[in-house]
Amino acid sequence: MDLNLLAQLTVSGVVVGSSYALLGVSFGIIYATTKIFHLAHAVSFAAAAYGAVWASSSLGLGFALALVVGLVVGLAFGVMIELVFYRPMRNKDATLLSIFLVSLGISVAFPNLLQLAFGPDNRTLERPGNPIYELGPVTITRVDVIGTVLIWLLIAAVTTFIVKTRFGRSITAMRTNPVMAEAVGIDSKRVFTVVFVIGSALVAVASLIQTSKGVATPNMGLQPTLIGFIAAFLGGIGSLWGAALGGLALGLLSSWSALWLQVDYGPVVVFGVMFLILLVRPQGLLGKAAV
Amino acid sequence: MSYYADIGITILILMTLAVSLNLLLGYAGRVSMAHAIFFGIGGFTAARLTLPTKEELGGVATSGLQTGAGWSWVWALVVAIVVAFLAALLISLPAVRLVRGEYLILLTLAFQLVANQLMGVLKNVTGGPFGLSGIPSMTIGDKVLFLPEEVFWVFLVAAVVSIAICWGLGESPFGRLLKGLREHDTAVASVGKNPVVPELLAFSISAAIAGGVGALAAFYYGSVVPSNYTLTFSILIVSVVVLGGIGNLTGTVVGAIILGLLEPMLRKWFGDGAIPWQAVIYGAALVLMMRIRPQGLIPEGKGLIRRRRGRRPEAEVPTEAEALERLSHRDDGADTSAALGMPIVEVHDLQKSFGGLKAVNGATFTLEQGKVTALIGPNGAGKTTIFNMICGSIEADTGTVRLRGEDVTGEAPYKMARRGLARSFQDVRVCQRLSALDNVAMGVPDQPGERVSQLILRPLRTRRVEQEVRAKALDCLALLGIASQADVLVSDLSYGDQKLVAIARLLATGCDVLLLDEPTSGVDPASVEKVIAGIGRLRALGHTVCLVEHSVHFVQRLADRAVFLDQGTVIAEGTVDELMNRRELAELYFGT
Numbered sequence: 001m002d003l004n005l006l007a008q009l010t011v012s013g014v015v016v017g018s019s020y021a022l023l024g025v026s027f028g029i030i031y032a033t034t035k036i037f038h039l040a041h042a043v044s045f046a047a048a049a050y051g052a053v054w055a056s057s058s059l060g061l062g063f064a065l066a067l068v069v070g071l072v073v074g075l076a077f078g079v080m081i082e083l084v085f086y087r088p089m090r091n092k093d094a095t096l097l098s099i100f101l102v103s104l105g106i107s108v109a110f111p112n113l114l115q116l117a118f119g120p121d122n123r124t125l126e127r128p129g130n131p132i133y134e135l136g137p138v139t140i141t142r143v144d145v146i147g148t149v150l151i152w153l154l155i156a157a158v159t160t161f162i163v164k165t166r167f168g169r170s171i172t173a174m175r176t177n178p179v180m181a182e183a184v185g186i187d188s189k190r191v192f193t194v195v196f197v198i199g200s201a202l203v204a205v206a207s208l209i210q211t212s213k214g215v216a217t218p219n220m221g222l223q224p225t226l227i228g229f230i231a232a233f234l235g236g237i238g239s240l241w242g243a244a245l246g247g248l249a250l251g252l253l254s255s256w257s258a259l260w261l262q263v264d265y266g267p268v269v270v271f272g273v274m275f276l277i278l279l280v281r282p283q284g285l286l287g288k289a290a291v
Numbered sequence: 292m293s294y295y296a297d298i299g300i301t302i303l304i305l306m307t308l309a310v311s312l313n314l315l316l317g318y319a320g321r322v323s324m325a326h327a328i329f330f331g332i333g334g335f336t337a338a339r340l341t342l343p344t345k346e347e348l349g350g351v352a353t354s355g356l357q358t359g360a361g362w363s364w365v366w367a368l369v370v371a372i373v374v375a376f377l378a379a380l381l382i383s384l385p386a387v388r389l390v391r392g393e394y395l396i397l398l399t400l401a402f403q404l405v406a407n408q409l410m411g412v413l414k415n416v417t418g419g420p421f422g423l424s425g426i427p428s429m430t431i432g433d434k435v436l437f438l439p440e441e442v443f444w445v446f447l448v449a450a451v452v453s454i455a456i457c458w459g460l461g462e463s464p465f466g467r468l469l470k471g472l473r474e475h476d477t478a479v480a481s482v483g484k485n486p487v488v489p490e491l492l493a494f495s496i497s498a499a500i501a502g503g504v505g506a507l508a509a510f511y512y513g514s515v516v517p518s519n520y521t522l523t524f525s526i527l528i529v530s531v532v533v534l535g536g537i538g539n540l541t542g543t544v545v546g547a548i549i550l551g552l553l554e555p556m557l558r559k560w561f562g563d564g565a566i567p568w569q570a571v572i573y574g575a576a577l578v579l580m581m582r583i584r585p586q587g588l589i590p591e592g593k594g595l596i597r598r599r600r601g602r603r604p605e606a607e608v609p610t611e612a613e614a615l616e617r618l619s620h621r622d623d624g625a626d627t628s629a630a631l632g633m634p635i636v637e638v639h640d641l642q643k644s645f646g647g648l649k650a651v652n653g654a655t656f657t658l659e660q661g662k663v664t665a666l667i668g669p670n671g672a673g674k675t676t677i678f679n680m681i682c683g684s685i686e687a688d689t690g691t692v693r694l695r696g697e698d699v700t701g702e703a704p705y706k707m708a709r710r711g712l713a714r715s716f717q718d719v720r721v722c723q724r725l726s727a728l729d730n731v732a733m734g735v736p737d738q739p740g741e742r743v744s745q746l747i748l749r750p751l752r753t754r755r756v757e758q759e760v761r762a763k764a765l766d767c768l769a770l771l772g773i774a775s776q777a778d779v780l781v782s783d784l785s786y787g788d789q790k791l792v793a794i795a796r797l798l799a800t801g802c803d804v805l806l807l808d809e810p811t812s813g814v815d816p817a818s819v820e821k822v823i824a825g826i827g828r829l830r831a832l833g834h835t836v837c838l839v840e841h842s843v844h845f846v847q848r849l850a851d852r853a854v855f856l857d858q859g860t861v862i863a864e865g866t867v868d869e870l871m872n873r874r875e876l877a878e879l880y881f882g883t
Binding site: 037085088089094097098099100101102104105106107108109110111112113115116120222223226229230233262264265267268271272274275278 | 320322382394396397398400401402404405408409411412522523526529530533567568569570571572573574575576577578581582585
């Protein structure tokens with residue numbers, strides 16, 4: 001085996017896996033708490049990227065400010081979907097299936113609205129250069145270094161928030177036993193809103209890191225959302241560190257698969273892994289068996 | 292002419308796919324996000340089978356030409372249907388492990404994405420991103436079906452056949468079973484039905500139909516391309532079903548026509564630039580439908596055929612005496628009176644802990660044939676847990692359960708029911724969106740109409756048996772005094788009547804041993820009298836009844852024997868009066 005290649009694949013696997021980890025945490029915190037299969041997470045992802053592109057190209061804002069605008073736009077879309085669509089349905093005791101179908105509808109319509117507004121072509125964010133560092137046989141770009149560090153800081157911050165603060169513990173209470181949590185006076189609406197704020201902000205960051213080195217396209221959101229779900233699922237729903245590690249493992253695996261398979265097979269490996277896990281261990285790798 | 296026929300074909304394809312998906316989404320309440328893939332599997336299978344062989348192309352392996360097996364289209368169609376069926380069966384394997392609800396969404400989403408990716412990658416099989424082309428047209432005799440206005444009729448036939456299949460299955464006892472599972476899989480299992488197989492079959496049949504249409508589409512378009520089988524298309528199919536009304540095939544047909552016309556209309560009036568509006572409209576339609584009219588344009592149960600609802604006139608329902616007479620005629624002709632009082636269920640040293648909590652700690656008692664035994668004791672004594680262990684819905688840590696001397700510890704609930712032991716639930720678990728009669732009919736064992744093979748192979752017999760099943764269900768309802776409500780939707784019945792429906796459903800199973808979990812909790816006094824009378828009839832028919840009940844009044848009037856439990860162990864057995872006269876037990880029971 002080519003050790004240099006292995007080292008390079010490992011480094012890119014960590015980079016990709018870190019963004020998968022962030023996607024996993026962002027999807028996992030929403031799904032575990034609200035039980036909504038939030039496919040429209042994809043909308044927040046794309047909205048963040050297009051928000052930044054729009055701020056940069058139409059408003060003429062600088063790179064840093066454009067990222068801030070993107071973050072706000074992505075977050076706003078996520079929270080808006082909860083407030084405008086999901087919450088009224090929950091109030092009317094809609095089933096999770098019908099809420100999922102609404103989420104599906106939103107995630108079908110939105111990319112096409114983006115396409116109508118911005119055109120079907122790839123959009124690039126005006127950005128500073130992205131120098132490449134060489135560490136022996138391995139190369140890595142500046143965006144990847146900053147992005148990866150940022151991701152793990154964010155994940156650590158969110159998990160600390162959940163474990164250490166009073167509000168964070170009320171999220172956990174809501175996740176594990178909603179009826180009891182309401183009974184002791186936890187406001188489910190507030191918890192859900194905060195969860196959507198955190199989840200949407202995290203997915204916006206993931207989107208902006210990707211847009212800082214790649215392009216924005218109308219359909220860019222769906223695949224990351226599904227990867228986020230797979231990561232969250234792999235780690236066991238409800239465990240944020242599980243979701244993060246699930247994402248990392250997924251990234252490494254799809255990167256290493258290039259040792260044996262053509263590059264085209266990367267996504268096949270990712271979804272294939274989930275399929276296998278579903279077959280042999282439906283509760284996820286770190287999850288507990290359902291009672 | 293060809294232009295309109297082509298649009299018609301597009302609509303018919305969409306219609307057939309949506310109708311088949313509605314079998315799953317509507318009747319079984321499960322959503323598949325991979326319907327486009329099964330459509331594609333059919334297409335690729337048919338393409339590879341009908342493409343000419345190398346020899347037919349002159350024996351030269353010309354690089355541009357794709358080769359196949361050179362079959363006729365009819366056989367390719369059959370194989371395509373079978374392959375799609377098997378593929379669906381294979382990917383739904385996790386469902387056997389009781390992966391339910393949103394996991395099927397996830398599973399099919401993953402399958403949709405992985406399979407669509409593979410279609411682009413497996414060049415040897417699918418021809419890669421550009422797919423396969425040069426697929427021969429269909430022929431009938433010497434006539435080549437090439438023009439859209441000719442092929443249209445083939446698709447029309449396919450759509451009609453698919454609608455007939457889905458409607459026939461959905462409205463059959465098999466469909467009733469699916470609807471029951473949609474609401475309460477545990478309850479359906481508790482009356483002896485396999486809770487998994489019907490859903491797997493619904494999924495696979497719906498995929499098989501999609502595969503068949505996929506094959507026909509391949510013959511018509513002459514090519515199959517991976518980009519035709521994307522997630523977006525799967526979502527479109529789901530949209531059609533939701534728009535038309537989940538569980539309503541007429542609605543699906545209307546929905547397919549509306550959404551199918553959308554693209555040609557947009558293109559004609561607004562030009563190609565307007566095509567993205569199509570998906571915007573689908574999405575908006577989904578959102579609006581679920582927000583404003585979750586039941587769809589035409590809700591379930593409404594449509595061409597009006598169903599009778601509301602009370603039946605007394606003259607049309609059997610009297611209680613008639614019902615008793617018919618039901619007491621046992622199928623096996625065995626005389627049970629000799630065995631009266633013999634032990635039929637023996638529970639020995641059952642133990643169960645939940646975490647650190649010892650819920651049941653060495654419970655030992657017997658149920659005597661033909662007697663009503665009450666499990667009584669304070670809250671938390673472990674009564675319901677014992678029920679759950681007897682009927683197999685939770686596993687005992689240690690201990691055995693014997694039924695007629697045979698060790699049946701840990702058998703799945705549906706198998707227990709087939710051995711003659713069924714239960715009811717404290718929270719009733721009757722299916723709200725079915726009529727009382729349908730709920731009870733679901734309890735009747737060994738219905739050929741619940742098996743797809745029988746529905747297809749012996750339609751007349753299944754129809755005849757279904758008449759008998761409905762007659763028997765009506766008798767069961769009559770015995771409990773609610774036959775006049777047979778056609779009322781359960782959601783419109785009082786809670787007391789729902790409990791009676793649940794007991795009638797147990798009765799319909801023909802099981803000897805019936806476990807009733809708090810049959811009168813939350814029931815108004817008038818209905819309590821009906822429940823007491825009903826349980827009296829169960830005993831009169833020779834059933835062994837075991838009930839968990841809090842009302843001493845109720846227990847005293849009904850039970851021949853009582854088993855007193857406290858903290859998971861049996862502390863006394865005897866007649867109810869004996870137990871209640873013992874002061875320490877009364878104190879335990881009522882609290883002091």
